[in-house]
Structures are given as structure tokens and as C-alpha cells.
Amino acid sequence: MTIRVVLADDQPLVRAGLRVLFADTADLTLVGEAGTGTEAVRLAREARPDVVVMDIRMPGMDGIEAARAITADGGATRVVMLTTFDDDEYVYASLRAGSSGFLVKDMALEEILAAIRVVAAGDALIAPSVTRRLIEEFAARPSPAPPVARRSLDNITGREREVLTLVGRGLSNAEIAAELTISTATAKAHVARLLTKLDARDRIQLVILAYDTGLVTALS
Numbered sequence: 001m002t003i004r005v006v007l008a009d010d011q012p013l014v015r016a017g018l019r020v021l022f023a024d025t026a027d028l029t030l031v032g033e034a035g036t037g038t039e040a041v042r043l044a045r046e047a048r049p050d051v052v053v054m055d056i057r058m059p060g061m062d063g064i065e066a067a068r069a070i071t072a073d074g075g076a077t078r079v080v081m082l083t084t085f086d087d088d089e090y091v092y093a094s095l096r097a098g099s100s101g102f103l104v105k106d107m108a109l110e111e112i113l114a115a116i117r118v119v120a121a122g123d124a125l126i127a128p129s130v131t132r133r134l135i136e137e138f139a140a141r142p143s144p145a146p147p148v149a150r151r152s153l154d155n156i157t158g159r160e161r162e163v164l165t166l167v168g169r170g171l172s173n174a175e176i177a178a179e180l181t182i183s184t185a186t187a188k189a190h191v192a193r194l195l196t197k198l199d200a201r202d203r204i205q206l207v208i209l210a211y212d213t214g215l216v217t218a219l220s
Helices: 012-023 037-047 063-072 088-096 109-120 128-138 147-155 158-168 173-180 184-197 203-212
Strands: 003-008 028-034 051-054 078-083 101-104
Touching (some): 012 028, 028 037, 037 063, 063 078, 101 109, 158 173, 158 184, 184 203
Parallel strands (some): 003 051
């Protein structure tokens, strides 16, 4: 399976470097390049890529606004932020906008490729070590939950609520299994059902929902 990618970055040298990297990678195909957020949104709608690799700081519409517009379309395209700025504010804003990952440009090239594959497969870049660092700050400034988000929790079981709480605390499937004395496969199945029931794109959105609804707090 070939992963179709759109690359959005206002720096031509960055795009050129990643273009070469993608050309040498058999399972990735570059289907478009954009130098602004507006162009990225247009390309995402026209080319319907699997993943948009998006810079944050771009002229006009920035990467966060572009990510919000792309994910709001409701299609299958996922967004990975790739930026020089490893700033918590950018991370929170990116996740709120619906991004499925957050990468920095000084990562190893193989790690960037691996991250794109993970997101294209429907997962999210939410390693527990990263999640816990973000959650401490993220929990201190949750946005009020919209009524729909609050009502959506009425449709989950007590066990699923427990699992959602643990996902919100940044636990992996294996750690959830150990906490609840169930198998890892069962924990994974619970997470999959939560994604469906709560209409969440990925695990990152489950974390956000857990905080937005007050299911998890800074003291949890």
C-alpha cells in the first residue's frame, strides 16, 4: 500500500529535502506541495492524500488553522505537524485543531518516515513519555466541554469510562491492561470501541475528550 502525502512548508529547502527523502521511499508518494496554509487546504481537498505533513509557521493561514480546516472536512486525510518549534502552546493548539501527530525537524529522517506510516495506519503519535509531559500542562487549561461531548459519554459503559480515564492519563494499552487486570487485546478492543462510540479520529482525541469532559483532571 502506497501512502499519499502532501507536504506543506514555506521553506523551499525543507520541501526539497523531504521530496528527495520521499522519492527514495517505496511506500510513500508525494502528491502535492504547498507553501502556505491556504494552498495546503486546497491540495488536501483536491488530492485527498492520506497524510498532510504540515509546518506551523506559514504566511497567511498558518499550519494550525490549515489543520483545523482539513480535519473539519470529515475526510480520511490526517495531519502531522512538522516544525522547528517544540513549544507546548503549539502542541496544544495542534492537537485541538485535530492533528494526529507533532514532530520536530531535528528528528532522524527514519523517525519522520515511521511517524507518517503510524498516522496513515490510523494511529496517533502519543507515546506515553510525551503524553504525560503534555498532560500536566494541558490539564491545567481545559476548554469547557461542549454539550455534545458531555452527552457522548452517556453512550459508553462503566468499563469503557475506566479505560477512557486511563487513556487520558497517558497509559498505553499494556499499562491499561495491567491496571484493570485484563489482557492487552481486551484493552485494545475497548479503546477501539471508544474511538467508534465517541467519533474520535485517534487516541489523541480521546485524551482531549477525557480532559474536556472533566473525566480526567490535573489531580487524577
